[in-house]
Amino acid sequence: MTTQLASGAPGSPGLANPAEHGGGPGTGSRTTRALGVAALLGVAVFVPLGLVLSPEDVMQNDLVRMFYIHVPVAILAFVSCLVTGAGSFMYLWRRQLWWDTAACSAAQLGAVYTALTLVTGSLWGRPAWGTYWDWDARLTSTAMLMLLLLGYLALRKAPGTADSQAKRSAIVGLLLVPNVMIVRQSVDWWRSLHQPATINLLGNTRIGGTMLFCFVVGLAVMSLIWLWLLIHRFRVSWLEHQIDRLDLAGALLARRAEGQP
Amino acid sequence: MFGDAALVATKDLRVEMRSRVSLNQVAPFALLMLLVFAFALDPDRGVLTRVTPGLFWVAVLFCALLAIERSFATESADGSGEALRMAGLDPGGIFLGKAAAVAVVLLALELVLGAGVAILYDATSRADASGWLLILATCLSATAGIASAGTLYGVLAAGLRVRETLLPLLLLPVLTPVLIGSTRAFEAALSGASGDGWPWFALLTVFALIYTAAGMTAFGPLLEES
Amino acid sequence: MNTPYILASWSIVFGVLALYGLATVLRGRQLARRVPASERRWVDSQDVGGGGDG
Incomplete structure (x- = not known):
């Protein structure tokens, strides 16, 4: 519903131009601009540091460069899910749309980051274990997390009043993290019947010195990007809500005007 | 609360008995699935016998989707959902009642499917008495989990x-956890090593308890608006 | 010999995030045209020239 309303926006008549409304052109603010600049500078440091300057690992050779990108992405995917769960919980408790919007934005980012986790994980697995996919507990539960997030987002897209939609979504969002944990546990028991331990990509690598530094820089930079995306995404969802509200108010006014001769 | 649950469950089951949709459509669909699996997997090589637990539970899951859909289609079709809400029944009780009705329908379908795999796939020849006990327990707790979630x-x-x-x-x-757990338990029971299956029964029971609790808590706010 | 995999995963991550960010910002601009600045609480007073609470 929301998306359809909004996608008709460009050039549609009757809409005020930006100059009339004033304000920045979109979802940016001083905070996000500062964040964005910091993130871009960080990327400029992180990419050469991770790809060229960091030394090769004794066990992993140059595959350690996968670690710098894959692990922060995976951590942020999980953080997104935690934020979704927390936002859902707070919505059910406080019933403020703000929390629902936060949960929704974080779930969207979560889906993107989980997909990236799966892709980079496969690209790491291919040279490291010789296969893109393995039915290991961690991989399988990440894939299930992806599907749970897609289900949550599909539920969000389903039409309904804002309030009932938020309530449904909050319950599914709240169950997201427990679901992943139950799935993870059951897959873990299932697979451990066949193979004694889960495959560990890093083996018995010891992380220290330059590698640790690279990893920390990477985590910081990726977190900045994540935060920037989250704020922008949150504001887009907020705008969608406002537009729904304004459209509804406008429609009511028009209806009333029709009624009065 | 349990009184309310019994009321809702009897109401749903009576509707089900009268309409006979489960009997006339879902049960034949379940048997059809067993045949479809046989067409897809060569029946002569013993593949079917080996993968019976998985096929059985996949079929149960698909039947469960139909049963759950029906359970709520009857509510929204004639506005009886409104009536349920107005009747002042305890939301937790309504949840338990609806889940119990779904569970009864599912158990009946599992009986049909079970007879089907026993005859068509020759799956039960190695199960002993303790294996049958495990099968019964697994069916009960997996069905409780499927019905509540x-x-x-x-x-x-x-x-x-x-x-x-x-x-x-x-x-x-x-x-997914139910599918994994119940399939592993059935594999253990059907291969005559039922001792390996009981931990999976525990997992299924925990799953059922978690979702019954979650459903009873969440049903109140959800019913208000739907 | 592992370089293609490494380059692929780095470029996919940064590429996807850049595209997603771009899409979000563009969509935000598109939507912001239809919402007055007073409803966008993040708009800086500096940008608006009075009004807005940052």
Whole structure:
């Protein structure tokens, strides 16, 4: 519903131009601009540091460069899910749309980051274990997390009043993290019947010195990007809500005007 | 609360008895699936016998989707959902009643499917007495888990125009642990090593308890608006 | 010999995030045209020239 309303926006008549409304052109603010600049500078440091300057690992050779990108992405995917769960919980408790919007934005980012986790994980697995996919507990539960997030987002897209939609979504969002944990546990028991331990990509690598530094820089930079995306995404969802509200108010006014001769 | 649950469950089951949709459509669909699996997997090589536990539970899951869909279609079709809400019944009781009705329908379908795999796939020849006990226990607790999680997600999707497509997407990932646990337990029971299956029965029971608790808590706020 | 995999995963991550960010910002601009600045609480007073609470 929301998306359809909004996608008709460009050039549609009757809409005020930006100059009339004033304000920045979109979802940016001083905070996000500062964040964005910091993130871009960080990327400029992180990419050469991770790809060229960091030394090769004794066990992993140059595959350690996968670690710098894959692990922060995976951590942020999980953080997104935690934020979704927390936002859902707070919505059910406080019933403020703000929390629902936060949960929704974080779930969207979560889906993107989980997909990236799966892709980079496969690209790491291919040279490291010789296969893109393995039915290991961690991989399988990440894939299930992806599907749970897609289900949550599909539920969000389903039409309904804002309030009932938020309530449904909050319950599914709240169950997201427990679901992943139950799935993870059951897959873990299932697979451990066949193979004694889960495959560990890093083996018995010891992380220290330059590698640790690279990893920390990477985590910081990726977190900045994540935060920037989250704020922008949150504001887009907020705008969608406002537009729904304004459209509804406008429609009511028009209806009333029709009624009065 | 349990009185309310019994009321709702008898009401749902009576509707089910009268309409006979489960009997006339879902049960034949379940048997059809057994034949379809046989066409897809060569029946002569013993593949079917080996993968019976998995096929059985996949068939149960698909039947469960249909049963849950029906359980809420009857509510929204004639506005009896409104009536339930107005009747002042305890929401937790309504949840338990609806889940119990779904569970009874599912158990009946499992009986049909069980007879089907026993005859068509020759799956039960190695099961002993303790194996049968494990099969019975697994069926009960897996069905409780499927019914409670299914009722919770069923009411979430109920009333939406897209519910037929949304429900499987929401529910099947959630039911993965049930599929894993019940399949492993059946494998243990059917291969005559039922001792290996009891931990999986424990997992299924925990799953059922978690979702019954979650459903009873969440049903109140959900019913208010749907 | 592992370089293609490494380069692929780095470029996919940064590429996807850049595209997603771009899409979000563009969509935000598109939507912001239809919402007055007073409803966008993040708009800086500096940008608006009075009004807005940052």
